[in-house]
Amino acid sequence: MSKRAVAVAMLLSTGAVAAVNYVWAQPASAPFTADQATAGRAVYVANCMSCHQANMAGEGDALPLAGRTFFTAWQNRTTKDLYDTIHASMPYGRPGSLDTAAYTNLVAFILQSNGGKPGAAALTPTTATRIGSIATGTVAADIQRGALAANRPPAPAAAAGRAAATDYGGPPPNADNGAGMIRSFGQTVVGNIKNYVPVTDELLTHPPEGDWLMGRGNYEGWSYSPLKQIGTDNVQDLQLQWVWAMNEGGANETAPLIHNGIMFLGNTYNTIQALDAKTGELLWENRVGPGPSRPNYGGMRSIAVWGDKVYFAANNAVLHALDARTGKLVWSTNLSDVPGHNNTSGVLAVHGKIITGLTGCGRIPAKDHCYISAYDAQTGKQVWKFVTVALTGQPNGDSWGGLPDEKRAGAETWIQGSYDPKLNLTYWGTAQAKPWRRDLRGSGAGATNYANSTVALDADTGKLKWFYNHAPGESLDLDEVFERILIDHGDQKTLMTTGKVGLLWKLDRVTGKYLDSRETVFQNVLASQNPVTGEPIYRKKILDQKVDQWLSSCPGPEGGKDWQAASYHQPTDTIVLPLSQSCVMMLGNGSQTYFEMPGTERNMGRLSAYETATMKPLWTFQQRTPFLTGVLSTGGNLAFVGDYDRRFRAVNVKTGKTLWSVRLGTTVQGYPVSFSVGGRQYIAVTTGLGGGSPQDKPMTMLQNVYRPNNGHALYVFALPDKR
């Protein structure tokens, strides 16, 4: 069997394998009717357009459904293959949920959009006509112009911010799959929190032990609580105290904040709620909105408190300030007016400024580029902005292989940064350049700064102090955007981060100099690494990738490490990493098939601990399903983490031994936190769907693991109250 045979087999594996009678039809006898295509157009608008775009060109993981790339991938496959693939995988997050006619009509519309001419014969699910014989890949002019956008359903009323003319239009059409969906926006419950204490810079710099004042708990990004009431000797007695059902729909990856007994919860649908952290009583709710732009997307990963306000960046890239006592909207500021731009990083409050990221900057031509920006916390006025793409004529602007600026896309910032108060530097990770395949991008061997980099910015001015590119010229959709953890070893100030390749990086955070790195999972992406500079060298076949070739990548886009944040347990100098183990076969057009990582005994989840001073491995264990929460470590020498298979557990941070676990309603996803009220320690964690590749890829690969497709909730645990 030749490599070509293997490649053909891979191609076949992406389609149906049942025997069919192939009909090599001529263009004059296209097997769909005009009525089917018209009906399919409506199906597309309602179910597909939010991801695959109004011009059907796709974006990110949503592949093109019209044009040259689509046609190249599908011309030698059949209409039945296309029907089966769409039926098995779409709509995103609820495959197979449309009726047969809807799927058939959708295929007819896609064929027509690629130059297919309708005929007299109706398309059926079993019609197996070679697509290259009835379509041309030439996209109709009106589709190219995005004419489908005119069919977008009207937006429901939402709070101040971007107009409905942008990509955001409220709840996704057909988002009616159960209770918990938000159908109206605005403030539903007005609060009157009399004991609210304004949050000062001092509190943020030195958080009280019982508070959790920012996404990762402290400016250094430790995800660590010094509370020790719950420890290795009593954690087995943990009990559920209260549970709060959250909005269904969207992606739930939130981190609640707790200040002085009040919990501020970033719910989906860009809803903020204040709860009594001890009892779970609702104190106020503001459904600011809008709803998710696409199904299972738009996690609000962090919110902020400063002074007497709660801040959050809605997914449609609008920054809002709410009165912390009442929940009333104080001000709103557009982060961007560019269609497609959105926000999932959340926000960080630093010295009266709200710093946030931006994502969705992958479209070409790029009307604007991604940036990190800061806003006056009192007024919402922009204070500074750092563009994460080095442009022509700017320092490092020659790292894009001479591409015009309108073709320099990506470098999104979709994870909250960290902050060093003494250096007054804020550290953010950036995502890869777009398109992420370097041959499609056209940037040659250019490093594409400041994509996939750590950037250190002056928190007052946004000026770049230094940057370090972790993946120069990246080509496999492997982000290095995740949390930056700041750790001191004596006088040495370091920054640690781990990207999708799975390298645990250590940098000098004063200078940006490379200090060390360590592989945490199997990887075959990098062939070597410069021991002095840390520069990774890609496997040659990755650099030579061609559009019609399948390429293996371990890890795949699930990432060895993804948005689920690591925790730094300061008392033992231990970093605990939630890791994932899967690989991908990737075709140049973006088609992907997944397989289990070699040497893992079919285990997709791995939790590993390293001593940060020495990078020495301390302990590890594997399990079938991946971890879908960040890790929370505590002064009680525990590390809490949740997984795809609904299990939330506590392990001994010194040994990795599981000491307590419980199964929750659905996938445990988000960022667990710990806080105290009235001298009692609590552990809070969310369950959630969405979550991008770390949840999508396992959903495909875990053939015999089932979990409910609903169940967003917040769970709060504590030891029994013996008083």
Added chain:
Amino acid sequence: MQGSGRLRAYAFLFLAFAAASMAGQAAPAGEAYETVLGPTPINHTTKSVLTGDGAAAAVLVGRNLKITGTFQGMPAPATDAHVMLGDGIGIPGDPILDLTVDPADHGAFSGSFALNRAQVAALHDGRLYIQINSSKGPAPGGNLWGWLLPEHVKADQNEPILGDWYLPQGKGLKAPQGGRQS
């Protein structure tokens, strides 16, 4: 089969293979390899078709490689099985040796081979893997596969490994002989 139960089953398989391969003869002073077989690449469409799992143990004595293994849960009878050679761990390639396999959806497979020098080197580099094809899989693309890697201690969720642990790539990226895959 879930979690530690599944791992215990794989461990049992390894022990059974090792015992079987050594039955009736003195224990060979060889290098031990192993793999757990899982589905060849799947997507939303094929995940319900490409099912099953398995395990294999292999012993290399000199240049003689002996492989024994079992599989189960395939969607259709096995048609053929091979030792395959790729460019690196996790990088698929071509068949180089034929294994004997039970023509059923579960059963055993085996083979004994005298490897050439290049094949021994490939085994040491982790570039050999086992692939079982079935009549319902997208043959010749396979149904189950798994890379032959050195026998190693498994990190079970109930028994974490303390200290250093096994990763298939072996020596680190910054090793002087870096550049492990072409």
